[in-house]
Amino acid sequence: MAPSKRKATAPPQTSRINGDPKTDKKRKTTTDAPLPTNPNASLDPLKTPHPFYKDSETHGIVLRKFYPSEMSNARAQAYNNNELPRPIETLYAALAETAALRKSLPVRQAVVHWFKMDLRLHDNRSLWLASQKAQEAGVPLICLYVLSPEDLEAHLRAPIRVDFMLRTLEILKRDLEALGIPLWIETYEVDELRREARLVKIFAEGDEKMVAEVVHDTCVVMPGALKSGSGGQYAVYSPWYRAWIKHVEENPDCLEIYEKPLPNPPSTKSKYAHLFTCPIPPAPENKNLPDNDETKARYRALWPAGEHEALKRLHKFCDENIGKYAERRDIPSVEGGTSKLSVHFASGTLSARTAIRAARDRNNTKRLNGGNEGIQRWISEVAWREFYRHVLVGWPYVCMNKPFKPLYSNITWSYNPTHFHAWTSGQTGYPIIDAAMRQVLSTGFMPNRLRMIVASFLAKDLLIDWRMGERYFMEHLIDGDFASNNGGWGFAASVGVDPQPYFRVFNPLLQSEKFDEGGEYIRRWVEELRDLEGGKLGGKGGWIHDPYGREGRK
Known part of the structure; x- marks a missing residue:
């Protein structure tokens, strides 16, 4: 949800349901x-749960099946004080430690691209780099997607979104196969940034000596690249956005669009035939859509999957409605008032780069913050998504059921x-x-x-x-x-x-x-x-x- 600049009027300070x-x-x-006193409190304040931790567990906010109890305010503050390493810092440290070793390792039988929330061929930086490396080494490119039922549950993925993702994988698999590139889907558990750091070190230092490269691609501007006057991450959108605009304009490569991968050698289909036959698995039982054909048909008509539909929707919106976005975005009854591209941003079937380039190129000024008001406002709304990702990197405890200001946990x-x-x-x-x-x-x-x-x-x-x-x-x-x-x-x-x-x-x-x-x-x-x-x-x-x-x- 991106906030509005309009003022909101406060209602009475009591709440009612149906006027009761x-x-x-x-x-x-x-x-x-x-x-309240916590009888389970540890002597170490960084290991002590927040005093209200039982509330968050009783009401399903902290899923103890996957996560520890809600952390104390002291632990959250320790991230702010740089006393605990942020996950992104752990990843960067692993990359730095293994940089020389990874550079020295040759490409062997294949290059593998691991799809995550980047389910597209067009403007996928990591996929493009993997394709280039495979071409240079004269080896095939193989693609991987990891489906983790527990990850879907832990991250509260909606059944309708899981369905969209599986339909997108079908399209992605077909598009890759046309290029002679297999998509292998594996099922096991994952643990994101800290997992990435472990994989980088295990691959480089283990017996197999493999190189794991981590590529920044979700955001137009890499988290950590924008610093406030005090040298830290911005916590307010407006100054962050001004810095973001300045950075993008000074670094035009931020909006460089990447081509889809090049075809594999013809021999790939025979050599790796078993990879091409990998089926798209069904949704886990707890993430299935209702067993109702009419409901499924309605969802799929509303939300066609895949990057082709994403690009079609983007260009239709930019051609027909973006110029009126500023005046119509808040009127929910207006058809076409918003782009409805959020599903594609969330699933990675559309990159922010592509979207912002498409909008900017339709602006008579060819600028991000000038010319048509509707175009400016829409670009700003896309940037809000990026701002919140930068916040997650700077204050990782907000991923852990804590408010941005730890004091508000009380x-x-x-x-x-x-x-x-x-x-x-x-x-x-x-x-x-x-x-x-x-x-x-x-x-x-x-x-x-x-x-x-x-x-x-x-x-x-x-x-x-x-x-x-x-x-x-x-x-x-x-x-x-x-x-x-x-x-x-x-x-x-x-x-x-x-x-x-x-x-x-x-x-x-x-x-x-x-x-x-x-x-x-x-x-x-x-x-x-x-x-x-x-x-x-x-x-x-x-x-x-x-x-x-x-x-x-x-």
């Missing part, structure tokens, strides 16, 4: 109150199951909230403006732990991306970067009136309100926004 005052609950926001949240169920099922009685939540259940998607509204409502009206909403989104969105999702929830709940807890509240009634004035979006998703008129609150037609009269009309 009995459910009102005050939020405890004191962060300096005495914390907020006492509600975990009311009735309220949470009303929110997830679209039964709160606030039409704009219910419409958005029902859209997610039906399509796996929600417009950005609505994501901010429903997140603010959960955290600041219902007072429910924002991390429950963060998890729910990841488990239901087809474009669920940890960095963007975590950053958006941190923004809406005022516990993330650049928090402004005292006035960043999205009043669902005024937001509804402003961005769905005629009620078209609400009527589309809230069937029981389709006969109500739309219009201004307090007026004859305003009932579509406030059918229960919370504005105090008689």
Whole structure:
């Protein structure tokens, strides 16, 4: 969720479900109150769980099957103080330690490209480099994808997103085979950055003496390349974006587009025939779509998979709608108001480089921050995704169920199951909230403006732990991306970067009136309100926004 520059008006400081005052609950926001004693506390404060760790485990926020208990604030602060190495630093150290050895090792029988969240041939830097190395050495290029059922569960992948990924792999496999390149799919467990560091060292120093190269490609500008005036990572978007623009303009190679890999030698298909027959596995049982052909057909019609569809959608949006993006992006009833490319960014079927180049090239100034306002704004929104990835690298504990400011772990949240169920099922009685939540259940998607509204409502009206909403989104969105999702929830709940807890509240009634004035979006998703008129609150037609009269009309 990328935040908006518009101001949000604060509602009353109590929350209601369907106007029932009995459910009102005050939020405890004191962060300096005495914390409960943890009987399991270690003498080492960096190994002691946070005093509220049981809440996060009881309510499914920290999955103890995969992760340790919620860390203490002291441990989170140790990352900020550079007392603990960040995962990216561990990886860089492993690369530096083995640099000379890796450079000295020759290419032997093949070069392997490991696909992760880069499921495309076009503008895939790592794949292109692997192809070039294979061509230079006169050996085949082999591609690998690792499917980890436990990883899908630990990272809360939505079934609709897993389905999209498997459909994309089918297309990727077909496109690679046309180039004589096999795609081998292996199933086992993975552990990301720390795993990468181990593999680099094991491959270079082990008996087999293999070279593992790690290629930066997810972001246009590599995390860590932009430094604030104090020499650290930016924690506020606006100055980060100015630095990002400056860096890209001074380093035009940041937007260099990479060609797809070159074909393998003809002998590859006979020599590695068994690799070409590797099937795409089915989704793990707990990540299957509902056993309903109509639902599956609807999802697949809404979200065609693969990089060809990504490029088609990108160019259609840039040709027809990007010029009006600034004025239409927040109106959920407008078809084509947004690009709906987030699913392709999240799955890696489209690179940010390609998207930004396509937008910039349609600008009469050929600049990232000049000319057409819609183009400028859309590029800025794509950059938000990158900003949140930079934040993850600089403050890795936000990947570990901690807020950006560790002190905000001490907020006492509600975990009311009735309220949470009303929110997830679209039964709160606030039409704009219910419409958005029902859209997610039906399509796996929600417009950005609505994501901010429903997140603010959960955290600041219902007072429910924002991390429950963060998890729910990841488990239901087809474009669920940890960095963007975590950053958006941190923004809406005022516990993330650049928090402004005292006035960043999205009043669902005024937001509804402003961005769905005629009620078209609400009527589309809230069937029981389709006969109500739309219009201004307090007026004859305003009932579509406030059918229960919370504005105090008689």
